[in-house]
Amino acid sequence: MSRTLHQIKSEQTRERLLDAALGLMHTKGHGQVSVHEVARAAGMTAGAVQHHFTSKAALMLEVITRLITQLEEASDFWPPAHWALKRRADHFVQQAWVTLYGQPRFTVAWSAYLAARDDELMVAHIIERRGWLTASLHQRMAQSFPEMCQGPQAVARVQFVLSALRGMGLVAPFSPAAAMPAQLQVLSQYLQSFQSQET
Structure with missing residues (x-):
């Protein structure tokens, strides 16, 4: 089904707001980002932000969702399963830290x-959205770390790694x-501790 012009414009507006929020989060470091600042940076009104995102938390949730989706699509983020386990573990924790969890945003x-x-x-919305993100990340973790992602x-284990980060x-x-x-x-060593799960 083709999208209407209104739907396309709405999506473009959401993208502008998310871009503005990301830009502010990058420049302000650990400082707070307000809805009014996001609106100003996007060249819109605060009402426009609230029309697309019911609250600041909803906006931030979409920002994190976008960042994690970008990680999933990044070919150099997830280590291939044929690498040695130590190399995979070191690569993953460093990439996760540098690109997402260690960032002020x-x-x-x-x-x-x-x-x-x-x-x-x-x-409830955050729990639902994070559940979807966690399931998606678990699938990618299973591809990179099959040793850890087996059994009941x-x-x-995946949730523990993500919670640690x-x-x-x-x-x-x-x-x-x-x-x-x-x-x-230490987290890398934890990932490496499952190297003999299949033996």
């Missing part, structure tokens, strides 16, 4: 999530610079 987005934790509808605890991302602004590389190394 990650903490900016999560601050909006946390601010919305008393909004039951928004929390496979989903929990998220946690590091959230505490990084309050941690010594040397803390994160050491923790990333």
Whole structure:
């Protein structure tokens, strides 16, 4: 079914707003990004932002969704399964940290999530959206790390790896610079610990 002109314009507007939000998150570092700033950066009104995104948390959720989708499409992000396990593990944790979890925009987005934790509808939406993202990431992890993604605890292991990365991302602004590389190394070692699962 072909899209109407209105649908196309609506999607283009959403993309402009997401681009503006990403740009602000990049330039402001760990600082807060307001709906009014996003509107101004996109050359629109705050009402236009609220028409497309019901809240700041909804906007930030779409930003994170877009970033993760971009990672899924990036050919150099996911290590191929034929690489040695240590190389795969080191590559994954470094790429995940440098491109997403260690970036200031990650903490900016999560601050909006946390601010919305008393909004039951928004929390339900975030849970649903994150469930879809986690399932998608699990599929890619299974391709890169088949050793870890087997058995009844496979989903929990992937969630544990992602939770570790998220946690590091959230505490990084309050941690010594040397803390994160050491923790990333531990996470890589965890991924490597499943090398003999099939034997």
